[in-house]
Amino acid sequence: MGASVRSHRLQEVRVTDDDKARVATIFDVARLAGVSHQTVSRVLNDLPNVRPATRQRVEKAIAALNYRPSPAARALVTRRSRTIGLITTGGPDYGPSSAVLNFNEAARSARYAVSMASMLKSDPESLHSAVELLLRQNVEAIVLIAAHRGALDAVQGIELGVPLINVESSGRSGFHSVAIDQYHGARAAVAHLAGLGHTRIRHLAGPADSVDATERVRGWRDELVARGLAVVEPMVGDWSPASGFGFGSVLAEHGGPLDFTAVFAGNDQMALGLVHALADHGFAVPDDVSVIGFDDIPESAYFAPPLTTMRQDFDGLGRDIMLTLLAVLADEDAPGVPPTVPELVVRASTAPPRP
The missing domain is CATH 3.40.50.2300 (Response regulator)
Known part of the structure; x- marks a missing residue:
C-alpha cells in the first residue's frame, strides 16, 4: 500500500505487542462485499434503497472482518460531495481530450462537479499524488482516462477507497471499464x-x-x-x-x-x-x-x-461513463455498458487500386 493511502484519515492502525495490525475500515468492508463504501454506510445506518442481497453481503463482510465503525468515519463517509475526481494522463491528443470534454458535459447534466488532475507522465508516484489530491476533496468516485498502459498498471496498486471507472479499451479484468471498441x-x-x-x-x-x-x-x-x-x-x-x-x-x-x-x-x-x-x-x-x-x-x-x-462517438462515451458511474454509486447490478464501435466515414482518400 502506498504512503499516500496510508495517510488517508479513514485508515485506522493500532499497535500490538508483536506488530502493527490494521483495524478493518469501511473500505475493507466495501471491497470484501464488492460494493461502494456509500452502500456500506447505508447498511450501517439502516437506510433504505439497499437490495436485500446486497445488505446480506455487507453484513457478512462486516462480521468476517469484525468491523467496528468509528463515529468520525461514519460521519465522513455519509456526506455526499456530488464531486467526481477525473485523472488524465498523456498529452492533449484529440481522443482523450474529446473524452474529457464529453464526460464533463455528462457530469454537469447529472448535477455533479468534476475535479481534474492532469499529468503528462503516468508513473506510480505521480498517480498516487493525483489520487491523494482528489481524495482530500472528498470525491465520491474517480474516473481515469489513461493514454498509457502504465497508468492502468499503477492504479492497480493503489487502495482508493472510492469506486474507480477506467476509460480504456483492452477489457482487462478487475475494473469498471467504459470504452470505444x-x-x-x-x-x-x-x-x-x-x-x-x-x-x-x-x-x-x-x-x-x-x-x-x-x-x-x-x-x-x-x-x-x-x-x-x-x-x-x-x-x-x-x-x-x-x-x-x-x-x-x-x-x-x-x-x-x-x-x-x-x-x-x-x-x-x-x-x-x-x-x-x-x-x-x-x-x-x-x-x-x-x-x-x-x-x-x-x-x-x-x-x-x-x-x-x-x-x-465521444459524446456517447461521456454519457456511458456517467451512467456506469451512477450505477456503481447506487450499487446497482450493472453488467457494464457495451463498447461502441466506431463508424466508417467514407470520403475521397480511398478508392479501388489501379490495375
Whole structure:
C-alpha cells in the first residue's frame, strides 16, 4: 500500500505487542462485499434503497472482518460531495481530450462537479499524488482516462477507497471499464480497404505504450489474417502529423513502385502527414495509395483529398461513463455498458487500386 493511502484519515492502525495490525475500515468492508463504501454506510445506518442481497453481503463482510465503525468515519463517509475526481494522463491528443470534454458535459447534466488532475507522465508516484489530491476533496468516485498502459498498471496498486471507472479499451479484468471498441474499429477500417480490392495494406501505429494503439494494431493484424492477406510489421508513430510524414517519406523514398496500395493510419493527424509525404514524392492519394485514418477530427473533411476515417462517438462515451458511474454509486447490478464501435466515414482518400 502506498504512503499516500496510508495517510488517508479513514485508515485506522493500532499497535500490538508483536506488530502493527490494521483495524478493518469501511473500505475493507466495501471491497470484501464488492460494493461502494456509500452502500456500506447505508447498511450501517439502516437506510433504505439497499437490495436485500446486497445488505446480506455487507453484513457478512462486516462480521468476517469484525468491523467496528468509528463515529468520525461514519460521519465522513455519509456526506455526499456530488464531486467526481477525473485523472488524465498523456498529452492533449484529440481522443482523450474529446473524452474529457464529453464526460464533463455528462457530469454537469447529472448535477455533479468534476475535479481534474492532469499529468503528462503516468508513473506510480505521480498517480498516487493525483489520487491523494482528489481524495482530500472528498470525491465520491474517480474516473481515469489513461493514454498509457502504465497508468492502468499503477492504479492497480493503489487502495482508493472510492469506486474507480477506467476509460480504456483492452477489457482487462478487475475494473469498471467504459470504452470505444478500438479493436473492431480497426478491423472495420481494414475491411473497407480490402473490400475495395486492396491486398497489400500497411499500418502506421500509435505509440507502443498506448492501449488504444495496441488494440488498433491487433484489429488490423487479425483482419488481414482472417482474409489471408500478408502482414508486414507496422511502423510506429507518436500520433503527430510529423511522424506520419516521416513514415510516408521512408515508404516512398526508394524511388521505385510502391509495394503496397493502401495504408491504415492509427489516427487522422498521422494520416495528414502521410498524405503530404506521399504527395511530395509524386504519389497521389487515392490513385496510387488509399489512406484511411481514425477519429474523424473536425479537419478530416477538409484534407486534400478529404480523409476516409473511423468516427468515434465521444459524446456517447461521456454519457456511458456517467451512467456506469451512477450505477456503481447506487450499487446497482450493472453488467457494464457495451463498447461502441466506431463508424466508417467514407470520403475521397480511398478508392479501388489501379490495375
